[in-house]
Amino acid sequence: MGEKIIYLDREFREEFIDKIKSIAPNYTIKTDLTEEELPDVEISLGWNRNYQEKLLASDHLKWVQSISAGVDTLPLDKFAEKEILVSNGSGIHSESIAEHIMGIILGYSRGLFQAQRAQVAKKWLGSNVHYQPLENQKVLIIGTGKIGKMVAKKATGFDMECYGINTSGHPVDGFKQTYPLEELSEIVSEMTIVVNILPLTEETKGLFNGELFKKFNRQAVLINVGRGASLKTDELVVALNEGRLAFAALDVFEEEPLPYDSPLWEMDNVLLTSHIAGLTPDFQNKLMKIFLDNLQSYMTNHELKVNQVELNKGY
Amino acid sequence: MGEKIIYLDREFREEFIDKIKSIAPNYTIKTDLTEEELPDVEISLGWNRNYQEKLLASDHLKWVQSISAGVDTLPLDKFAEKEILVSNGSGIHSESIAEHIMGIILGYSRGLFQAQRAQVAKKWLGSNVHYQPLENQKVLIIGTGKIGKMVAKKATGFDMECYGINTSGHPVDGFKQTYPLEELSEIVSEMTIVVNILPLTEETKGLFNGELFKKFNRQAVLINVGRGASLKTDELVVALNEGRLAFAALDVFEEEPLPYDSPLWEMDNVLLTSHIAGLTPDFQNKLMKIFLDNLQSYMTNHELKVNQVELNKGY
Numbered sequence: 001m002g003e004k005i006i007y008l009d010r011e012f013r014e015e016f017i018d019k020i021k022s023i024a025p026n027y028t029i030k031t032d033l034t035e036e037e038l039p040d041v042e043i044s045l046g047w048n049r050n051y052q053e054k055l056l057a058s059d060h061l062k063w064v065q066s067i068s069a070g071v072d073t074l075p076l077d078k079f080a081e082k083e084i085l086v087s088n089g090s091g092i093h094s095e096s097i098a099e100h101i102m103g104i105i106l107g108y109s110r111g112l113f114q115a116q117r118a119q120v121a122k123k124w125l126g127s128n129v130h131y132q133p134l135e136n137q138k139v140l141i142i143g144t145g146k147i148g149k150m151v152a153k154k155a156t157g158f159d160m161e162c163y164g165i166n167t168s169g170h171p172v173d174g175f176k177q178t179y180p181l182e183e184l185s186e187i188v189s190e191m192t193i194v195v196n197i198l199p200l201t202e203e204t205k206g207l208f209n210g211e212l213f214k215k216f217n218r219q220a221v222l223i224n225v226g227r228g229a230s231l232k233t234d235e236l237v238v239a240l241n242e243g244r245l246a247f248a249a250l251d252v253f254e255e256e257p258l259p260y261d262s263p264l265w266e267m268d269n270v271l272l273t274s275h276i277a278g279l280t281p282d283f284q285n286k287l288m289k290i291f292l293d294n295l296q297s298y299m300t301n302h303e304l305k306v307n308q309v310e311l312n313k314g315y
Numbered sequence: 316m317g318e319k320i321i322y323l324d325r326e327f328r329e330e331f332i333d334k335i336k337s338i339a340p341n342y343t344i345k346t347d348l349t350e351e352e353l354p355d356v357e358i359s360l361g362w363n364r365n366y367q368e369k370l371l372a373s374d375h376l377k378w379v380q381s382i383s384a385g386v387d388t389l390p391l392d393k394f395a396e397k398e399i400l401v402s403n404g405s406g407i408h409s410e411s412i413a414e415h416i417m418g419i420i421l422g423y424s425r426g427l428f429q430a431q432r433a434q435v436a437k438k439w440l441g442s443n444v445h446y447q448p449l450e451n452q453k454v455l456i457i458g459t460g461k462i463g464k465m466v467a468k469k470a471t472g473f474d475m476e477c478y479g480i481n482t483s484g485h486p487v488d489g490f491k492q493t494y495p496l497e498e499l500s501e502i503v504s505e506m507t508i509v510v511n512i513l514p515l516t517e518e519t520k521g522l523f524n525g526e527l528f529k530k531f532n533r534q535a536v537l538i539n540v541g542r543g544a545s546l547k548t549d550e551l552v553v554a555l556n557e558g559r560l561a562f563a564a565l566d567v568f569e570e571e572p573l574p575y576d577s578p579l580w581e582m583d584n585v586l587l588t589s590h591i592a593g594l595t596p597d598f599q600n601k602l603m604k605i606f607l608d609n610l611q612s613y614m615t616n617h618e619l620k621v622n623q624v625e626l627n628k629g630y
Contacts, residue, residue: 096425099449099473103421110411110418115588116431122580124572125589133595134414157472158414257439265437273430274440280448 009046
């Protein structure tokens with residue numbers, strides 16, 4: 001006992017380790033922990049489930065820096081109880097996710113996924129593909145945080161009309177109009193592209209369900225890069241088969257990997273991606289920018305400078 | 316004889332026929348021609364090969380409005396000889412083609428085509444996909460006309476660096492730098508995305524060949540939405556197999572439909588589309604905007620207002 005430990009749940013480049021040491025010279029940095037060291041962890045970058053019980057049993061854990069934007073898999077109640085600070089990785093993946101979303105919108109609108117399927121089947125489609133201009137398409141971006149704003153900016157560059165949804169409906173720059181979450185089912189029918197970026201909370205669990213799909217525009221494309229549990233997969237399959245919406249692109253699932261008996265695999269009005277929307281080769285740089293900023297302020301006054309999670313809200 | 320005919324090679328909506336009639340009240344409008352009527356055609360919208368011989372034999376043909384931007388399939392020599400005016404459809408397809416190109420760049424950069432293939436094969440890729448940020452990628456846009464400029468604008472919205480190639484190397488707004496066509500092989504190695512939008516002329520025939528591919532960056536993506544004959548397919552296949560470039564997206568081919576024995580069909584570093592980049596649901600509106608503008612000026616002073624083709628240049 002007595003050592004103060006900063007635990008990193010993965011390896012980082014030496015330049016970053018050096019910076020951590022210079023900001024927190026009295027701490028020991030570990031990427032593996034022995035049983036004896038577990039109670040001495042004060043700061044955890046990433047959250048290792050194997051250590052969860054012991055870390056929560058100790059009184060020394062003070063701050064958890066999550067690697068992802070969503071913190072729904074963390075024991076937030078416990079953190080709140082013990083007044084452990086939590087910050088998330090919001091912003092790290094924004095650019096990648098915005099590009100993923102725009103890639104889906106453009107790929108669908110130019111028949112590129114259809115073309116890729118036809119190529120595999122050795123079929124020349126001629127002009128027998130679905131195509132539509134982006135101009136004046138109405139896109140509903142559910143979640144108007146960093147990612148949502150970035151999507152709105154890119155989409156506006158293609159002359160799309162961007163509408164937003166957030167909890168209170170407060171206006172956000174770059175959106176033509178914003179609505180509170182509870183108005184989703186009233187306005188969704190006007191939208192031809194619907195993008196879910198919301199974190200998983202009590203309010204968003206099962207949000208995309210059969211009742212909501214009945215309100216969708218039949219030409220609509222649904223993109224889910226938020227959380228799998230926000231969408232009822234079985235009800236989406238039914239809705240797609242009934243033509244209640246035209247296409248769905250899913251990056252997250254209730255169960256991952258997606259089970260091989262899921263009907264989604266064989267549906268040609270679905271594009272499946274394997275939770276890749278946020279992948280970025282620049283991950284270490286971006287995460288460390290957040291972590292080092294927070295480490296500096298934590299060392300100064302035990303506060304976090306950026307990305308602090310409100311534990312009662314869950315994001 | 317004696318009738319003056321405007322021939323339309325396809326049906327147009329009544330609103331447009333009415334406008335043609337109001338601008339050219341002394342002309343008869345036909346979408347089918349009898350043997351007797353062929354010599355009376357003065358204006359041809361579109362070019363019907365079945366009528367070619369008779370139309371060229373007559374002294375009455377004065378103006379051909381092409382439907383596409385490329386006019387390489389038209390008998391330009393004959394038109395020049397007989398001083399027949401030619402205008403092209405440049406601009407009609409610009410938005411669609413720019414969206415197609417951006418769809419390919421984003422789809423490739425976010426692993427979406429790989430994901431579509433994996434889905435068909437019922438394979439969960441996890442994070443085993445190719446991904447790269449668009450920011451700071453160097454894109455070479457070969458052809459800095461309407462389409463090229465639109466691509467540069469969209470690509471700049473993703474913080475890509477846009478370089479251009481045109482015949483003389485003259486500077487163009489929206490491009491960081493432009494080069495003349497003959498410098499292509501010197502600068503291509505610096506580019507990670509290479510887009511061909513050029514028309515087919517003597518200078519561009521076979522431009523993309525084995526020698527040029529040897530200069531490519533091994534990470535590069537080649538997109539051809541120009542003309543099939545600008546690219547030597549066999550040499551591209553060799554270059555891709557040798558890893559001289561990473562990926563090719565082809566919308567046009569030396570022979571269309573692409574023959575079923577082409578090795579391209581089975582290459583997973585290739586995306587094939589069936590000459591669809593320019594498809595637009597707004598085709599009639601956009602073509603008629605050009606044609607009616609030209610019809611007005613043709614009726615006034617036998618000149619064309621927009622999109623006149625320089626017959627000696629071929630575009």
